[in-house]
Amino acid sequence: EAQVTQNPRYLITVTGKKLTVTCSQNMNHEYMSWYRQDPGLGLRQIYYSMNVEVTDKGDVPEGYKVSRKEKRNFPLILESPSPNQTSLYFCASRTQGFGYTFGSGTRLTVV
Amino acid sequence: DQQVKQNSPSLSVQEGRISILNCDYTNSMFDYFLWYKKYPAEGPTFLISISSIKDKNEDGRFTVFLNKSAKHLSLHIVPSQPGDSAVYFCAASALQETSGSRLTFGEGTQLTVNP
Numbered sequence: 001e002a003q004v005t006q007n008p009r010y011l012i013t014v015t016g017k018k019l020t021v022t023c024s025q026n027m028n029h030e031y032m033s034w035y036r037q038d039p040g041l042g043l044r045q046i047y048y049s050m051n052v053e054v055t056d057k058g059d060v061p062e063g064y065k066v067s068r069k070e071k072r073n074f075p076l077i078l079e080s081p082s083p084n085q086t087s088l089y090f091c092a093s094r095t096q097g098f099g100y101t102f103g104s105g106t107r108l109t110v111v
Numbered sequence: 112d113q114q115v116k117q118n119s120p121s122l123s124v125q126e127g128r129i130s131i132l133n134c135d136y137t138n139s140m141f142d143y144f145l146w147y148k149k150y151p152a153e154g155p156t157f158l159i160s161i162s163s164i165k166d167k168n169e170d171g172r173f174t175v176f177l178n179k180s181a182k183h184l185s186l187h188i189v190p191s192q193p194g195d196s197a198v199y200f201c202a203a204s205a206l207q208e209t210s211g212s213r214l215t216f217g218e219g220t221q222l223t224v225n226p
Binding site for chain 1: 115117120145147152153154155156157160200202210211212213214215216217218219
């Protein structure tokens with residue numbers, strides 16, 4: 001089944017403790033992206049990647065890092081999480097000519 | 112600066128009637144528009160899209176209209192069904208600039224279809 005898989009689905013962590021949210025897609029898509037969803041703000045793009053080793057900032061990149069060493073994986077790294085990064089995160093992938101396919105989401109709480 | 116705006120946080124309609132969801136944008140570089148549907152505890156799923164060279168695109172019960180001069184698009188669902196109850200997001204992209212990688216979303220509209 002074609003899909004975008006994120007892990008974990010739920011995560012509670014403490015301020016300052018580094019964490020990584022993994023994202024993997026099995027559709028051989030060139031493009032991948034991370035979004036966060038917050039009430040009243042919709043989905044905001046954090047980072048995107050147009051191919052292996054090619055990444056760029058979205059609208060809200062502060063406090064996040066990404067890497068794209070392999071085509072299928074696009075992990076999101078929070079080096080020093082803060083409470084304002086408490087949010088619902090979505091990974092997505094797409095190929096040329098089509099819209100993004102989204103994962104099921106990761107609900108992150110930073111206390 | 113919200114480049115894509117959905118001014119109605121919620122909409123309630125009766126089953127069988129038409130649902131009209133609206134979206135406005137400010138960036139004149141946007142040339143590709145999409146609608147996504149989102150159920151609770153799931154990721155958004157693609158519904159329908161429209162290129163700026165068209166003013167209408169239809170797929171079954173779903174039709175998207177684009178008014179470029181007004182920078183406005185709308186999604187019509189006819190007839191509405193209870194299973195359509197979800198949050199609907201409008202999204203826009205400047206294909207010429209970013210090949211569709213940069214996708215800007217609106218705030219979303221919660222549609223409730225009452226039986």
